[in-house]
Amino acid sequence: FRMSILQRHGIPGPKPNLWWGNLFEYLKTPNVEWDSQLVEKYGPVCGYYMGAKPVILLAEPSLIHTIQTNHDFLDRPRRVPGGINPDPKRAKMLGNLGVSDWKNLRGILDKAFSPQKLKGMSHHVAALVNVFMSRIAPNDDVSINFYPLYQDLTLDLIGKTGFGLDSDIQMNPNDELKKAVDQEFSKSTGTFLLKLFLCFPEIQCVLQPIRVLLEKAKHWMGFGGHSELWNLGRNAVLQRKNQPQADATDLLQVMLDSGRLDETSIVANSVLFFEAGFETLSAGLAFITYLMIKHPEVQEDVRNEIRDILKGSGGKMDCFHLKQFRILDAAIQEALRMFPPQTTFIGRSGSSAIHREYSWKGQQLKCIIPANVHVQVGLYQILNSDEIWESPRRYNPDRFQPGTTLNQEQSFAFQPFGNGKRMCIGKKYADMALKMLLVPLLSKYKLVRSDETEDDISVIYKTATMTPKKGVFGKPVADPLFPEEELHDV
Numbered sequence: 001f002r003m004s005i006l007q008r009h010g011i012p013g014p015k016p017n018l019w020w021g022n023l024f025e026y027l028k029t030p031n032v033e034w035d036s037q038l039v040e041k042y043g044p045v046c047g048y049y050m051g052a053k054p055v056i057l058l059a060e061p062s063l064i065h066t067i068q069t070n071h072d073f074l075d076r077p078r079r080v081p082g083g084i085n086p087d088p089k090r091a092k093m094l095g096n097l098g099v100s101d102w103k104n105l106r107g108i109l110d111k112a113f114s115p116q117k118l119k120g121m122s123h124h125v126a127a128l129v130n131v132f133m134s135r136i137a138p139n140d141d142v143s144i145n146f147y148p149l150y151q152d153l154t155l156d157l158i159g160k161t162g163f164g165l166d167s168d169i170q171m172n173p174n175d176e177l178k179k180a181v182d183q184e185f186s187k188s189t190g191t192f193l194l195k196l197f198l199c200f201p202e203i204q205c206v207l208q209p210i211r212v213l214l215e216k217a218k219h220w221m222g223f224g225g226h227s228e229l230w231n232l233g234r235n236a237v238l239q240r241k242n243q244p245q246a247d248a249t250d251l252l253q254v255m256l257d258s259g260r261l262d263e264t265s266i267v268a269n270s271v272l273f274f275e276a277g278f279e280t281l282s283a284g285l286a287f288i289t290y291l292m293i294k295h296p297e298v299q300e301d302v303r304n305e306i307r308d309i310l311k312g313s314g315g316k317m318d319c320f321h322l323k324q325f326r327i328l329d330a331a332i333q334e335a336l337r338m339f340p341p342q343t344t345f346i347g348r349s350g351s352s353a354i355h356r357e358y359s360w361k362g363q364q365l366k367c368i369i370p371a372n373v374h375v376q377v378g379l380y381q382i383l384n385s386d387e388i389w390e391s392p393r394r395y396n397p398d399r400f401q402p403g404t405t406l407n408q409e410q411s412f413a414f415q416p417f418g419n420g421k422r423m424c425i426g427k428k429y430a431d432m433a434l435k436m437l438l439v440p441l442l443s444k445y446k447l448v449r450s451d452e453t454e455d456d457i458s459v460i461y462k463t464a465t466m467t468p469k470k471g472v473f474g475k476p477v478a479d480p481l482f483p484e485e486e487l488h489d490v
């Protein structure tokens with residue numbers, strides 16, 4: 001009975017083992033590949049068991065839309081209570097809160113991304129992009145790997161606009177923030193206890209305190225997974241409290257101004273912004289750059305657009321220009337469709353059940369999405385489905401050009417930042433950062449293939465993201481659109 005909930009609700013999937021469900025097959029296969037295999041074999045509404053926990057995988061855009069716009073489905077389920085890392089401080093992060101606490105905190109954090117705050121942050125973004133530009137050495141013969149440069153830039157951006165930190169990440173490989181984040185991202189998630197926890201949720205009340213104790217012991221012994229990042233965050237809070245900066249436009253100040261968050265909560269959510277923004281934004285930049293290198297005709301259109309829009313200002317850019325870049329916008333959207341950096345994070349669970357009919361391979365099928373079950377959107381699958389998109393593996397920004405409209409299925413499916421009330425809080429910030437980097441880069445350089453540019457970029461599927469495996473190689477060839485311009489101000 002333990003492993004029959006999916007079957008009883010008309011949701012097909014691989015046969016589970018009575019004790020560990022499909023956990024071991026799941027762990028053997030990279031998660032996006034596992035999801036694609038299931039959708040291919042069992043259809044767009046299918047499921048499996050992570051240990052004893054049922055997971056419903058959805059690749060049916062209209063059902064996904066129904067769930068994402070249903071007010072009963074606001075919870076973001078965690079595979080393990082409090083997340084994979086059992087540090088109790090993490091319970092204060094936006095993604096780990098119950099619905100009512102989440103609503104309160106999201107209301108506070110959303111303020112950090114108002115148009116006014118973003119405009120304030122854009123000055124910092126422009127300054128840090130200038131540091132990035134100074135690291136690009138134009139040379140027709142030398143190939144560079146853009147990805148690590150984007151990783152450094154992204155850390156610098158989030159450090160400044162999140163914590164208010166002035167770091168030297170882009171110029172100093174030994175920068176302490178960089179080391180702290182590397183430490184944070186290198187932590188292991190596949191522990192024996194975690195597997196036991198997933199297989200036997202019935203004994204969670206015994207296992208969870210053991211996991212928490214072990215985590216604390218690791219910290220006491222000096223090899224805690226992310227203590228450095230937390231320490232840096234705590235120092236930033238203390239420093240800001242000692243030297244108030246009422247006009248600061250960063251996330252830290254928004255949290256302090258709310259007057260409703262304790263120190264742990266402020267630090268926890270600053271750390272969350274590193275976790276949620278670092279890999280996604282840097283991988284997004286890398287995938288777009290890769291596609292620009294591989295498709296010089298698209299790059300040329302984007303460069304022509306930059307020339308047209310900025311010619312009146314001699315190459316200088318301000319916030320009002322950002323909205324005008326329609327060709328660049330289409331090129332970015334199509335890149336995020338093909339390579340959504342955040343792959344398996346769009347999850348919901350609801351307090352009521354949804355009954356649904358849907359068709360698959362000419363059959364009319366029925367299913368029930370039960371209450372309190374982890375529903376995961378098969379994002380990569382819906383963005384790359386040949387039933388939804390024509391030639392989905394072809395990079396074709398025309399799909400998103402003004403004047404072309406997506407059909408209803410495509411508009412429900414196109415959600416690299418998620419959808420509904422729980423969609424990505426950093427979407428507008430990411431959009432601003434992507435354009436504020438790509439415009440100066442492409443107005444100074446033509447990016448061309450090198451011998452190291454991969455024909456098909458190899459990727460790694462991580463817990464919730466996909467990132468380039470080897471990097472993104474190409475040659476920046478100096479070809480300035482604005483010979484006189486010096487800096488792209490905002």
Ligand code: HEM
Nearest residue numbers: 276277280281284342346416417418419422423424426430
């Ligand atoms: C290209 C860059 C990015 C992509 C593709 C991306 C994608 C996503 C996706 C798919 C979700 C899940 C949404 C849902 O469940 O409907 C999400 C959530 C989230 N993202 Fe992003 N993200 C990006 C950048 C950022 C940045 C820069 C930040 C922080 C500054 C950020 C912070 C968050 C947070 C905090 C959540 C959880 C929101 C909640 O549960 O209320 N993301 N992101």
